[in-house]
Amino acid sequence: MIVRDDVGAxxxxxxxxxDEGFWFTPGGGTGPGETAREAAVRELHEETGIAVALRGPAVLHRRAEFTFLGRWTEQVESFWLAGVGDRPALVAHHLEDYEHESLDDWRWWPSDELAVLAAREDVYPACLADLLDHLDGPGDDDLPWLEEHVGSGSASVRTGREPGRPLPDWALVR
Structure with missing residues (x-):
């Protein structure tokens, strides 16, 4: 989920x-019989206490391969944009054991500070600052963005969508 407050943070x-830190948007995996959209709403509520209703399509699809907690992971993620107005209090309702052990901070970041943050620390998705700039601009298209980070040590590939270009199979939301 990409969650923004009333001033765009x-x-x-x-x-x-x-011993390596990184920033990322809240979210998590799907449960049995659950769609990616349903999982996004549930995970946001479990991790932060924030309840949202999603109306629009996903704004980003991301495919990534990485090692997490010693385990090779391949995942496809879909991101929805949600606005919350005033910043709500953050209350975790349910965290997995590994989340209790690894999560150490939550913060609202102003959009104009994201590029500076990403230059100092790892931020996922890597295209977040560019995507938010695009969404805040005149944005005459409503096509989702794509990001891939595939292969050990490879750089993220960030791309906006081209009109008429179909989504790759991995990006089709189930």
């Missing part, structure tokens, strides 16, 4: 794993 959480 975005909610990120920070995790520290194996």
């Amino acid at each position: 975005v909610l990120l959480c920070h995790a520290r794993v194996d």
